[in-house]
Amino acid sequence: VQSGLWPNDTAEPVRRLRTAGLEAFSERGFSGATTRQIASLAGMSPAALYSHYASKADLLFDISHAAHEYALRELQREFAIEGTAVDRVRRLTTTFAQYHASFHTATRIAQYELHSLVPDHYKVIVELRRAMHKIMREAIALGCVDGALAVDDLDSTTTFVLSLGIDVARWYRPGGRLSPEDIGTQCGDLVIRMLRRVRSGA
Amino acid sequence: VQSGLWPNDTAEPVRRLRTAGLEAFSERGFSGATTRQIASLAGMSPAALYSHYASKADLLFDISHAAHEYALRELQREFAIEGTAVDRVRRLTTTFAQYHASFHTATRIAQYELHSLVPDHYKVIVELRRAMHKIMREAIALGCVDGALAVDDLDSTTTFVLSLGIDVARWYRPGGRLSPEDIGTQCGDLVIRMLRRVRSGA
Numbered sequence: 519v520q521s522g523l524w525p526n527d528t529a530e531p532v533r534r535l536r537t538a539g540l541e542a543f544s545e546r547g548f549s550g551a552t553t554r555q556i557a558s559l560a561g562m563s564p565a566a567l568y569s570h571y572a573s574k575a576d577l578l579f580d581i582s583h584a585a586h587e588y589a590l591r592e593l594q595r596e597f598a599i600e601g602t603a604v605d606r607v608r609r610l611t612t613t614f615a616q617y618h619a620s621f622h623t624a625t626r627i628a629q630y631e632l633h634s635l636v637p638d639h640y641k642v643i644v645e646l647r648r649a650m651h652k653i654m655r656e657a658i659a660l661g662c663v664d665g666a667l668a669v670d671d672l673d674s675t676t677t678f679v680l681s682l683g684i685d686v687a688r689w690y691r692p693g694g695r696l697s698p699e700d701i702g703t704q705c706g707d708l709v710i711r712m713l714r715r716v717r718s719g720a
Numbered sequence: 721v722q723s724g725l726w727p728n729d730t731a732e733p734v735r736r737l738r739t740a741g742l743e744a745f746s747e748r749g750f751s752g753a754t755t756r757q758i759a760s761l762a763g764m765s766p767a768a769l770y771s772h773y774a775s776k777a778d779l780l781f782d783i784s785h786a787a788h789e790y791a792l793r794e795l796q797r798e799f800a801i802e803g804t805a806v807d808r809v810r811r812l813t814t815t816f817a818q819y820h821a822s823f824h825t826a827t828r829i830a831q832y833e834l835h836s837l838v839p840d841h842y843k844v845i846v847e848l849r850r851a852m853h854k855i856m857r858e859a860i861a862l863g864c865v866d867g868a869l870a871v872d873d874l875d876s877t878t879t880f881v882l883s884l885g886i887d888v889a890r891w892y893r894p895g896g897r898l899s900p901e902d903i904g905t906q907c908g909d910l911v912i913r914m915l916r917r918v919r920s921g922a
Contacts, residue, residue, distance in 0.1 A: 547836070550751030629890065630832050634749070671906060674898060677891055678910055682880060685887040688831065689879055696876060704873060708880055712914035
């Protein structure tokens with residue numbers, strides 16, 4: 519399931535190493551995992567791993583980058599669909615939460631190991647995260663202009679809205695009562711309730 | 721600031737070791753930190769550390785346990801205060817989010833290193849987390865009985881509501897535009913908007 523994150527043109531050895539990295543980092547954390555274990559999980563020699571990644575840090579960046587790019591592309595696609603401002607915010611938050619459930623292993627690593635990225639890698643990831651924040655902020659702002667939504671603090675409300683989706687990576691358990699689709703739908707509904715303008719007197 | 725988590729009667733060496741553990745685990749992760757580093761940060765010998773903690777895992781449990789007990793006590797205290805059901809949910813969510821900002825180092829470790837706990841320790845922490853879920857669930861249920869709140873799925877809504885507070889530990893930056901108090905207030909307001917029953921026709 520998680521391998522759906524990698525673009526179709528990803529080379530087979532890279533695909534196997536990323537998947538092995540997901541497994542190793544999620545079980546032992548970035549610090550605890552070794553390149554030897556990762557190579558072994560991928561059914562490769564450490565030397566073969568090093569022909570693709572200079573270091574464990576490079577593999578972490580590659581995984582984190584793929585996960586963040588995937589999420590950003592999903593948000594960009596949803597943003598571009600025509601419809602009301604409320605529908606747009608609902609689609610964005612539904613898709614974002616569902617993504618964090620469907621790819622919970624990768625997204626958990628992407629969130630929890632941000633501090634393990636080297637500074638140059640971190641900068642790249644932060645830019646992708648800023649781009650996601652900007653899309654969600656713009657969608658909420660359009661809803662406020664439209665009059666359907668109303669918020670007191672656009673920036674922090676955007677952070678809280680993204681947070682509801684991101685934190686799904688922490689609490690989602692595969693095989694539980696709720697599917698990733700259910701979680702997405704519920705998150706979208708809750709966000710719209712949270713942001714909808716309440717008519718005075720209601 | 722973070723040392724406010726330890727009860728007043730905590731012995732001085734334990735206090736120093738917990739604070740050193742916070743620093744080491746937050747910088748290097750549980751796997752990456754060593755008992756030698758932790759002892760050194762506490763200004764103690766590794767032997768002195770071992771007279772208080774049998775292992776690094778015991779220290780992690782001690783920190784996680786203190787953080788979870790603190791949060792549970794805060795929720796219990798807020799739950800017990802008299803007032804309307806809406807006020808109770810608002811107070812619980814405000815306090816919970818503020819707590820996760822004020823003690824972000826400890827709460828981030830408590831969240832991110834759950835998988836590093838040994839099974840017996842994990843069981844104890846899961847019980848404390850269940851108790852918190854139960855309190856929030858009950859407060860929301862009382863609001864629904866009261867008619868002021870309305871939710872479709874009480875269990876998952878409770879998870880989303882707690883999630884908004886927990887995830888503050890991830891995104892809060894000390895010295896930013898919003899204080900822990902501001903974040904708490906905003907979170908409480910957003911949760912009430914999210915859960916409030918909408919009159920039909922409004």
